[in-house]
Amino acid sequence: MKARITLVLVALFLSVNIGFAQQDEECMTNLMIFSDYVKSKKYDEAYEPWMKVRNKCPKFNYAIYGYGEKILDHKIKNSSGADKAAFVNDKMKLLDEGLANFPNKYEKGEVLNDKGLLMYDNKKELGVSNQEIYDMFDRAYKEDLKNFKNPKGLYVYFSTAVDLYNEGKLPLQSVFDKYDDVSDKIGTEVEICTEELNKLVQKEEAGQTLTSKEEKYRKYYTNYLENYEKIGGSIDSKLGQLANCENLIPLYKKDFETYKNDAVWLKRAVSRMYNKECTDDPLYIELVKAYDATAPSADTKYFVATILFKQNKDSEAVNYLKQAFDLETDKYKKGRLAERIGGILKKKGRYSEARNYYRESLKLNPSNGRPHLNIAAMYAASANDCGADSFDKRAVFWYAAQEARKAGKVDATLTKVANQTAASYEGNAPTKGDIFTKGNAGQTIKIGCWINGSVVVPSL
Structure with a gap:
């Protein structure tokens, strides 16, 4: 037994990155013991030697945190009441420790997201409020937006904002703002995944075979796109009747004079009015005109076209759609815009023109x-x-x-x-x-x- 442990210790010494300044024979022995248990999925047996290493040598090896999460996940799954709450709180503490001791293995946005999900999934056991859950995700959004990209986390972030509104703790405009924030983040992540996926599709279309690594990445990007699409629909459902024309029109009328030169506010107002089919109200035309005057762009030309179509000025509207397409310079956004234009023309029965834009979209986002x-x-x-x-x-x-x-x-x-x-x-x-x-x-x-x-x- 002693000889086997010695051989395993030598192997681990050669294969893992150890903090030599904290090297300790007892920690090394327990590290190997709990690692073997985890690999065999004997998480209960791994708990005691793992805790010894965690408490005595917190910077000894990343396995303390990587395997530690698996151990605590098992404990959380197989406990209840106060015991479960204690394990959940300990996992949140472990995530903080991992970020502090192995910052190259953790990202702050991911840690805060994971802590928020632990709070959300174990709300009853922990006795936490919607405000506390929201605040955790809000920290992830504000302190490390780049790495706050978990689909479920983004949904819960917005969902709790709606819950806080229903509790009278968040104004309606803040809910709309958070909807836009989360939607923008989803859009950013979808763009990143799509661009990477486009490279793989183009390689296949060129007759080349994807490597096994590229196949894994293709599956990864595809799964993320599916999840983002699902939560995109879920946050729309969660917003529900809050974003109906009866609420939107008086709200935007009230704030229009204040924000009529604010391009971001105008863009969000116009987009929501358009998506919620509030385009028959004169306010929509007023918002579009202000948006186009403040920050003329592909977006503004597109929305001007929607007004012209409603006024039965189809030829002029199509010209504005062309302007919108020509003005857009971002490849991904241009592809999405071409698809949207194709959709408008398809509804108008202008099939040949619609196909042209759909084909442009396929060239840009294959x-x-x-x-x-x-x-x-x-x-x-x-x-x-x-x-x-x-x-x-x-x-x-x-x-x-x-x-x-x-x-x-x-x-x-x-x-x-x-x-x-x-x-x-x-x-x-x-x-x-x-x-x-x-x-x-x-x-x-x-x-x-x-x-x-x-x-x-x-x-x-």
């Missing part, structure tokens, strides 16, 4: 599959107008299905919906019996009108 689905939907909607006879018209659905499947190939978050959509379109296409009767299996059908494409009839 890992975003939504434009493919929207293009496919326009193809399907045009089936009756783009064929010489019934067979050719229904053949357009094959073309739509091909486009829909592209969404799943470039965007893993859309694989399921892309396949379901494509299958739905194929269900409207000619049957095998139709193909047999027509006698054109394997032939290419030209699709006219604005689509201007072709599709091969499946073989029987």
Whole structure:
């Protein structure tokens, strides 16, 4: 036994970074004991030797904190009442100790986020208030925004702001401000993930194979994008009726004179009025004009276009959309803008123009599959107008299905919906019996009108 421990000690000595100034034989022995227990998932047995090292040699090895979190997670999961509260509080203390003793392994924003989630998930046991939970996340936001990016943490941060409003402890404007803060942060993180994912998609499209490391990164970025999309919808739901036109219009009317030259306030007000469909009120036009006069940009031209469309000045509106697209210089934002413009034109039935913008969006953000689905939907909607006879018209659905499947190939978050959509379109296409009767299996059908494409009839 002594010989085995000696060999393990030598191996650990060579493989881990030890603070030699605090080197201690007892700490080394206990480090190896609790490390072996953790690796075997014997967390209860690991607890005592781990605590000895933690208390005597807090800077001895990072495993004290990395493995310590696993040990305390086990204790929290398998305890209740006062015992559970004690373990939760100890994990929060451990996170602080890890940040202090191994600052190269921890980020302040992540630590504060993790502490906030511990408080939120164990609110009853700890007896903490919404204010205390909010304040912890607020520290993460204010003290280390860069590393405060956990999807759940961002949601809880905003959610507790709404709860505080309902308790009468936070004004409505502050809730809106926090919604914008969290939404902006989500947007930033989505942009970062998308840009990295674009590089991997472009590599694949160039015929190159991703390395195993790149495959892991692709999965990582895809998962984060899925989570950000989910919490984006969740914070909208949480905001709910607070951001209806009945609340927004009087609030912005009251503050307009104060903030009519504040570009950030105007942008947020216009965006919320637009997203909540409060655009029929004259205040919306007033806000857009002030925003465009204060800080003309791609955003302002886009919103001016929305007003012109409402006034049935479609040609002028389309010109403003073009200005918006031309003014945007950020590649990611330009891609998102092109998608939004495509959406407006699609609703107006201007399919050819919409497709052009959707394709621009795909060039700029190739890992975003939504434009493919929207293009496919326009193809399907045009089936009756783009064929010489019934067979050719229904053949357009094959073309739509091909486009829909592209969404799943470039965007893993859309694989399921892309396949379901494509299958739905194929269900409207000619049957095998139709193909047999027509006698054109394997032939290419030209699709006219604005689509201007072709599709091969499946073989029987």
